Amino acid sequence: MKQMTWIKKIALPAVVIFAVLLLWQLALLIGVFQSSFMPSPVQVLLGIAELIQKGDLLDNVFASLFRVFVGFALAALIAIPAGLLFGAYAIVKDSFNPLVQILRTISPIAWIPLAILWFGIGDTPAIFIIFITAFFPLFIAVYSGVKQVDPVLIKAARNLGAEGRTLIRKVLFPAALPHIVAGLRISLGISWVIIVAAEMVGMRSGLGYLILDSRNFLRIDLVIGVMIVIGLIGLCMDAVLTYFEHSVKRRWAFNASMEGY
Amino acid sequence: MQIVVDKVKKEYVNGHGSTLALNGVSFEVKKGEFFCILGPSGCGKTTLLNLLAGFDNPSAGTIHIDGKVVLKPHKEYVTVFQEHSLFPWLNSFENVSFGLELNGKDKAECVTVAAKCLKQVHLEDCEKLFPCELSGGMKQRLQLARTLAVKPKIIFMDEPFAALDPLMKEELQNEILRIWREEKLTIVLVTHDISSAIMLADRIAVMSKSGTIKEIIEIKLARPRDKLTMQIGKLEKQIYEVMASK
Numbered sequence: 036m037k038q039m040t041w042i043k044k045i046a047l048p049a050v051v052i053f054a055v056l057l058l059w060q061l062a063l064l065i066g067v068f069q070s071s072f073m074p075s076p077v078q079v080l081l082g083i084a085e086l087i088q089k090g091d092l093l094d095n096v097f098a099s100l101f102r103v104f105v106g107f108a109l110a111a112l113i114a115i116p117a118g119l120l121f122g123a124y125a126i127v128k129d130s131f132n133p134l135v136q137i138l139r140t141i142s143p144i145a146w147i148p149l150a151i152l153w154f155g156i157g158d159t160p161a162i163f164i165i166f167i168t169a170f171f172p173l174f175i176a177v178y179s180g181v182k183q184v185d186p187v188l189i190k191a192a193r194n195l196g197a198e199g200r201t202l203i204r205k206v207l208f209p210a211a212l213p214h215i216v217a218g219l220r221i222s223l224g225i226s227w228v229i230i231v232a233a234e235m236v237g238m239r240s241g242l243g244y245l246i247l248d249s250r251n252f253l254r255i256d257l258v259i260g261v262m263i264v265i266g267l268i269g270l271c272m273d274a275v276l277t278y279f280e281h282s283v284k285r286r287w288a289f290n291a292s293m294e295g296y
Numbered sequence: 297m298q299i300v301v302d303k304v305k306k307e308y309v310n311g312h313g314s315t316l317a318l319n320g321v322s323f324e325v326k327k328g329e330f331f332c333i334l335g336p337s338g339c340g341k342t343t344l345l346n347l348l349a350g351f352d353n354p355s356a357g358t359i360h361i362d363g364k365v366v367l368k369p370h371k372e373y374v375t376v377f378q379e380h381s382l383f384p385w386l387n388s389f390e391n392v393s394f395g396l397e398l399n400g401k402d403k404a405e406c407v408t409v410a411a412k413c414l415k416q417v418h419l420e421d422c423e424k425l426f427p428c429e430l431s432g433g434m435k436q437r438l439q440l441a442r443t444l445a446v447k448p449k450i451i452f453m454d455e456p457f458a459a460l461d462p463l464m465k466e467e468l469q470n471e472i473l474r475i476w477r478e479e480k481l482t483i484v485l486v487t488h489d490i491s492s493a494i495m496l497a498d499r500i501a502v503m504s505k506s507g508t509i510k511e512i513i514e515i516k517l518a519r520p521r522d523k524l525t526m527q528i529g530k531l532e533k534q535i536y537e538v539m540a541s542k
Contacts, residue, residue, distance in 0.1 A: 190351055191381040195395035195446055196371040205394070209385045286426075287384050 074256035082256035083264065091245065092264065099234065099241040100268075102158055103226050106165025110222065114174040115215060119203050121174075122181025122211070139171035143229050144236070151237045161233050161241070168229040169222040176218025180211030213284045220276035227269050298450070298482055299325035299348065304357035306343050306507075317343040319507040320357070325484060330476055332493040333486045335503030336539065341486045342454055344503075348484060349375045349452050361450065371399065374448040376439050378455045382427040388414065388438055389423040395446040413441040416478075417471060433464035437471060444475065453485040457492055469495055473519065490539070494531050495521050502538045511538050 056076045062068060063075055074082070086092035121128045143164050150160035184207060192206040208215075234243025242265055249257035306318040317340040325331045335341045346352045347359055350369040359366045361373060382391050392413050393406040401409070414420050417437035427435055436456050443451055453472075457465040469492060476483050487493055493500045500513045513535060517527060 185380055187377050187381045188383065190369070190375070191377065192383075192394075193351075194349065194369040194371065194374050195442075196398040201398065205398070206383070209383070212385070 071253075072255055074259065078256045079259045079263065082254065083260040086245075086257060086260060092261075095240055095242050095245045095261075096264070096268065098158075099230050099243070102161040102241065103165055103223070103230050105158075106162040107169045107223055107226050109162070110166045110169035110173060111219065114170050114222075115177055115208075118174045118177025118215075119181060119207055119211070121178045122184075123203050123207055128178075135171075135174070139175070143168040144232055147233055147236050156237070156239060161230065161238055164233045165226045165230060169226045171222075172225060173215075173218045173222040176221065177211060177215050180214025180218070181207050183214065184210040213280070213287050216276070216280045216283045220273065220280055223272055223276060224269065227265075227272060231265060297324040298327040298329075298362060299331075299484070300358075300360040301344075301348070302358050302360075304344070304347060304354045304359060306340070306347060306352070307355040317507050318347075318354075321507070321509055322357075323501055323509060323512060325482060327482055328480055329482055330473075330496055330498045331482075331484045332497035332500045333484065333503060334490065334493045334500050334535070334539070335488065336505060337488055339503040339505050340507040341488075341503055343507075345375070345452050345454050345484070345486045349373060351375075371395065371446050372448050373450040373452065374443045374446060375452040375454060376436070376443055376456050379432070379435065379459045382435060382438060382442070384427050387424050387426050388419060388430070388441075391427070391438060392442045392445050395442060399446065409445055410441075413445045414438075416444060416475065417441045431464075432459050432461075433468055436460065436468055440471070440475065444479065448481070450482040450484065453483065455487055456485070457487065457489060465492070470520075472496065490532050490535050491523060491528075494528055494535070495523060500535065502535060510541070513538070 059076055063073060083092070121131065146164055146167050147160070150163045154160040154163060188206060188210055189202070192202055197205055230241065231243035231246070234241035235247050238244050242261055246258050246261050249255075249261065301321060301323050304318055304321045305316065308315045308317055321340075321344060333341045333344060343352070347354050348361075348366065350366045350373070353367060361370075366373075383394065386394065389410055392410040393401075396406045396409055411420065411423075414423060417440050419434060419437055419441060422430065422434065422438075427438070430438060439456075456472075457468060460468060472483070473496060475481070483496075485493075485496060494515060497515055500515065502510045502513065504510045513531075515531065517531075521528065
């Protein structure tokens with residue numbers, strides 16, 4: 036049984052990845068690509084090693100991560116209370132909903148020119164873009180989480196004397212927490228996607244910038260190397276938050292409450 | 297009279313028109329009485345309980361409790377729900393002290409009162425367990441403990457036995473009767489189960505599908521009641537006939 040999950044979780048994915056690398060190498064051998072625009076897997080690996088050695092990779096990884104985490108944290112700080120208020124008070128929702136719906140359909144990328152004009156160069160415009168990126172998915176997740184709270188819990192809490200802020204803090208927030216954590220995971224994922232685009236357009240550092248810079252020197256091995264690093268970091272971030280999400284859901288007995296009665 | 301319900305109507309308006317859930321309901325409940333509202337599903341009995349507890353307001357008519365009009369929930373008149381009303385992120389102890397903390401009781405008092413209430417429903421060994429780790433019957437007892445902790449004057453119960461097997465149901469019925477006697481509570485219990493109503497109630501209000509009370513029947517039998525006696529059988533038949541009559 037344990038061996039089966041090991042095979043499923045590690046061995047099979049490894050086989051698939053190895054197969055893709057093999058096909059890549061094979062395609063090069065039979066000349067599908069013009070070789071100057073497509074390095075081999077080994078060249079890419081050497082490229083990554085070179086970036087690590089020169090220190091470029093780590094510096095730019097930290098630059099990107101820093102922007103993502105600051106923007107994401109600010110977004111969470113505002114989106115969670117705002118979403119709770121939206122879910123708790125119909126009047127707030129009715130007043131702000133059209134504005135929110137308009138803003139959330141604007142691609143965060145479209146804000147880049149404004150962000151650069153407003154905040155100059157450096158980390159601030161990137162943090163602003165990530166804030167915009169992370170805010171809406173999280174906000175919507177919190178709001179819909181509150182809407183899905185079992186009305187009987189709210190009734191019971193009100194009956195015991197919880198109203199207004201106390202109701203939000205002691206019932207709506209904890210009851211919606213599994214949805215909030217899922218929202219955090221999703222918005223962090225999107226932030227990681229958008230930061231690369233933002234850094235390509237207007238930044239002088241970060242993984243997005245590193246890709247663009249490598250292309251300008253026609254170092255396609257480095258371009259692909261950085262892409263792979265971006266993917267691996269994204270995978271790690273998602274794994275951490277998925278673990279967090281599952282532990283909250285387990286504690287909140289999302290599944291158990293289905294079979295409990 | 298502690299509870300006075302006077303010509304209460306409740307109408308729900310939706311896209312297609314409106315439904316009359318309650319159509320002129322009047323009754324009174326004495327302090328310390330065990331009052332059952334009995335009726336088939338869809339007769340408006342849960343609507344009525346929601347109005348009594350203040351979760352919703354009547355479209356017409358009035359409800360007075362202790363001389364005051366009921367407009368919103370009150371912590372002295374507390375509802376025990378069918379199921380799922382425990383806070384899943386809190387353990388048994390925290391669920392019970394939830395209402396105490398809200399009402400500004402200090403830590404030491406929360407601990408004493410919560411421990412006493414858990415003991416009252418025989419869950420003193422389950423303090424640290426979460427609701428998902430409890431059986432259906434234990435969950436209902438925990439709800440009862442959470443309710444008792446805030447020292448209510450009236451407990452409203454909405455089909456508390458609906459999700460329980462017959463054995464657990466009987467156990468919970470006995471617990472409720474014991475606590476009702478010990479705490480000198482007024483209890484209003486809503487159910488569709490004739491035999492539960494007979495085993496528990498001082499009086500039973502039988503509701504019709506059209507949202508009215510057909511008849512209020514007094515059960516004069518002494519407690520503890522034995523459900524296998526002729527008298528209970530007769531009562532059951534009599535109430536069944538009232539329920540089934542047009």
